[in-house]
Amino acid sequence: MAPRVVVIGAGVYGAAVAASLVRRGAQVSVVDAGAPAGGTSGATLAWVNSCGKQPRHYHDLNVAGMAAHRKLAAEVPHGRWYHESGNLEWAGDEAAEEGLRRKVAGVLGYGYEARWLTRAEALRLEPDMDPVRLPADGIAYFPREGWLEPTRLVGYLLSGVVSRGGELVRDDAVIGLEVAAGLVRTVRLASGRRLAADAVVNCAGPRAAGIAELAGLVLPMRNTFGVLVYTSPVAVWASHVVHAPHVHLRPDGGGRLLLHTGTTDGAAHVSGTGETSVDQSAVDLVLEAARTLYPGIRAATVESVRVGERAIPADGLPVLGRTLELPNFHFAVSHSGATLCLHAGALVAAEVLGDDHTTVLAPYRFERLQLVR
Ligand SMILES: Cc1cc2nc3c(=O)[nH]c(=O)nc-3n(C[C@H](O)[C@H](O)[C@H](O)COP(=O)(O)OP(=O)(O)OC[C@H]3O[C@@H](n4cnc5c(N)ncnc54)[C@H](O)[C@@H]3O)c2cc1C
Known part of the structure; x- marks a missing residue:
């Protein structure tokens, strides 16, 4: 009989794990407390990259992530969620220049594609940028990076899950996990439903620690909030990911631009009841930085501002795969x-169904975090 697997969370991870599981013949239920892609996957820059990620094994994992997107996009030519546009980055001061030089040297040493462009070369890629805002040279270009439309990808993957006989449960939170004889046996939902499980995968993103706790496990996390500013549609040719000193941006479909900076993240506030707000002055500043870089968007307005919560395990690295204490409880x-x-997601799904990927997953085991608490 096909193993019954409950995947908790329908963001990019839950959708990817579930899609891989059903392709391998598992009987899958994906459960989300809200709407698919309604969590962090719906409020993210989604820059697909391995630019400065350390240590080496984590860089390699991200490079493999980039390759997996490229492969799926080639298999689904009308999917249009993956945009391998390339990324441009330059520094605003000497310290940042030194950091960028080190980053480029580091990734080149790993065999990653990167090169330095002059202002004229960068303008050939992004002709609507204001030349006076660019340095004469020292513009880093990472041609194999790009960006993703996560909601579209989640829709595609979950559609495949359902069409292969899997179940998608929306608006029903997991509120309990019943453990007996060292295994999770049943997943309890807020609606009162109980799902029997041979295996459970925790893909609850920033809420993953809460799900782990239901299984009696402690997952230390240090989540942070990020602010994303979506402009009105603008008629400029902006097609790359751009990391300029005061604004990071990329296209966001329908002519919109998505804007972000590290400083804007600090303007997010979260109330005790979980409601988010963002200081308007910070939103105005990032919009002004984008208008300065692309004079053609002077008429742009802010269409929406979203606050996303980054799911960050305590040491910054992923938590992937099975747990020793509960061998049928897995993390992604x-x-x-x-x-x-x-x-x-494919590695985790393979492990759920008995494949051994210990060599790749060893640095990402849940157990390592029990030492850093
Ligand atoms: C500002 C910002 C910028 C980012 N930029 C990048 C970037 O440039 N590149 C990059 O690769 N990544 C980036 N990320 C990170 C990336 O977006 C996330 O790692 C990814 O979206 C996480 O997906 P997920 O499926 O783990 O979580 P989510 O998308 O949050 O999905 C988890 C799901 O679990 C559900 N859930 C929670 N609790 C329960 C429960 N009790 N029962 C049932 N369901 C539950 C939620 O409703 C949610 O839908 C960024 C994140 C942020 C916030």
């Missing part, structure tokens, strides 16, 4: 999930 939790989801 990390930051950079937009980049990693397809590759890491």
Whole structure:
């Protein structure tokens, strides 16, 4: 009989794990407390990259994540969720220049594609940028990076799960896990439903620690919030991911731009009841930085502002695969999930069904975090 697997969470990780499980013949239920892609996967920059990720094994995992996106996009030519646009980055001061030089040297040393462009070369890629905002040279270009439309990808993957006989349960939170004789046996939902399980995969993103706790496990996390500013549609030619000193941006479909900076993240506030707000002055600043870089978007307005919560395990690295204490309880939790989801999700799914991927997954085991608490 096909193993019954309950996947908790329908973000990029849950969708990727579930899609891989059904392709391998498992009987899958994906359960989400809300709507698919309604969590972090719906509020992310989703820059697909391995730019400066350390240590080496984590860089390699992200490179494999990039390759997995490329492969799936080639298999589904009309999918249009994956955009391998390339990424441009330059520094605003000497310290940042030194950091960028070190980053480029580091990734080149790993065999990653990167090169330095002059202003004229960068303008050939992004002709609507204001030339005076660019340095004469020292613009780093990472041609194999890009960006993702996570909601579209989640839709495609979950559609495949359902069409292969899997179940998608929306708007029904997991509120309990029943453990007996060292295994999770039943997943309890807020609606009162009980799902029998041969295996459970925790893909609850920033809420993964709460799900682990239901199984009696402690998952230390240090989540952070990020602010994403979506402009109105603008008629400029912006087709790359761009990391400029005061604004990071990329296209977001329908002519919109998605704007972000590290400083704007600090303007997010979360109330005790979980409601988010963002200081308007920070939103105005990032919009102004984008308008300065692309003079053609002077008329752009802010269409929406979203606050996303990064799911970050305590040491910053992913938590992937089985747990020793509960061998049928698995994790697929990390930051950079937009980049990693397809590759890491497939590894986790394979392990759920008995394959051994210990060599790749060893640095990402849940147990290592029990030492850093
Ligand atoms: C501002 C920001 C920028 C980012 N930029 C990048 C980037 O450039 N590149 C990159 O690769 N990554 C980036 N990330 C990270 C990336 O977006 C995430 O790693 C990824 O989206 C996480 O996906 P997930 O499936 O783990 O979590 P989620 O998308 O949050 O999915 C988890 C799901 O679990 C559900 N859930 C929670 N609790 C329960 C419960 N009790 N019962 C049932 N369901 C439950 C939630 O409703 C949710 O839908 C960024 C994140 C943020 C916030």
